[in-house]
Amino acid sequence: MHNEKDETYFFNFTQNIRRGDIVGFRGLIGRTKAGELTIFATYGEILTPCLHMLPSDQSGLTNKETRYKKRYLDLICNPDNHKTFIARSKIVNFIRTFLTDLNFIEVETPMMHQIVGGANAKPFITHHNEIDRDLYMRVAPEL
Numbered sequence: 001m002h003n004e005k006d007e008t009y010f011f012n013f014t015q016n017i018r019r020g021d022i023v024g025f026r027g028l029i030g031r032t033k034a035g036e037l038t039i040f041a042t043y044g045e046i047l048t049p050c051l052h053m054l055p056s057d058q059s060g061l062t063n064k065e066t067r068y069k070k071r072y073l074d075l076i077c078n079p080d081n082h083k084t085f086i087a088r089s090k091i092v093n094f095i096r097t098f099l100t101d102l103n104f105i106e107v108e109t110p111m112m113h114q115i116v117g118g119a120n121a122k123p124f125i126t127h128h129n130e131i132d133r134d135l136y137m138r139v140a141p142e143l
Contacts (some may be wrong), residue, residue, distance in 0.1 A: 013044050020050030100116070109138050 017023060027041035054077060055061045061077040068074075075082045096106065111134040116123050124137040 013115050016046065020054040022048040078084055113138055
């Protein structure tokens with residue numbers, strides 16, 4: 001079914017979409033003439049508007065500090081990193097399931113930090129000879 005109302009709705013809808021918006025569609029799933037999987041949409045709406053513009057495709061997200069602090073942005077802008085995270089998740093899940101099936105249990109191993117962190121309890125302190133620096137074991141927040 002194709003009419004002028006559909007064209008007006010489509011035009012207005014596409015004028016309001018910005019890069020980074022999360023959109024939802026209703027319609028039939030099918031294949032294009034080129035064989036690509038697609039949705040033949042009959043309805044669309046913006047589910048969540050993007051409040052801050054994403055970095056452009058040309059420049060990308062190159063600042064390493066921003067990539068680590070805003071991991072979600074890195075995963076949106078860098079498809080290779082997204083694939084790496086999915087692969088890592090599947091590998092960790094497989095190993096966890098394999099070991100759980102063999103009746104192993106998972107424990108948290110504390111890490112050493114250069115600054116005191118965690119609860120208000122007195123932290124464990126040690127000295128790292130190689131880097132000549134005191135390190136602190138993070139105190140569990142449950143304490």
